[in-house]
Amino acid sequence: MGIQHWGAFGGFQGKAGALVGHWTNGQNVITAIPHPSQNPPTVPQLNVRAKFRTVIGFSRRLTSLIRVGYQNAHKEKQSAFNAAFVDNYANAVTGIAPNYLIDYPNFAYSKGQLSNGYNAEVVTAIADTVQFTWLGTLATGIGGPTDMATLVVYNPVKDQLVTLVGAAARSALTYSMLVPGDFSGDDVHCWISFVSANGKVTSDSFYVGEFTVV
Structure with missing residues (x-):
């Protein structure tokens, strides 16, 4: 009704x-009310659906980060999540149809004018720890020492994401992020982004690289 x-x-x-x-x-x-087609889907249609599922399946697990990260990067009648989906559907999918995979270096959960972590790096010399470091340089000229870092670590072997919002201020230049003990020996993908202290300005998310947890 x-x-x-x-x-x-x-x-x-x-x-x-x-x-x-x-x-x-x-x-x-x-x-x-939509009515399902009586015709079987074509191969191109199946491939599009597979690509769609690949992007949605990974992105939805980062929905809360995307809502903040894309808050200023979507059109008037488009949600932040939909804007991120469009970008990642176009730029962050690899593999041969229908066996698509996320192209981690090109995946984005944040998009904005705030300076990112300049020369961001990751060190995994301590057990169960992913240490992020960055410089205080403002590459875009926008930002300040009170901007807060958001950190993301993804373990594809365990299919597990570890995220931390507001991990440290830009001025800290480093943060040691704890990850589950069973990550030891696994390769993980790492990203970093920044949000202004008032939460209204964001940076692009930056793929730091792939590293082995000790």
């Missing part, structure tokens, strides 16, 4: 006959 919230000539939410009303990006949208 569709419920009309905005008067006789307004939109509605829910199902009404052959129509469905829903609220999307500040607008009430009314669409027909």
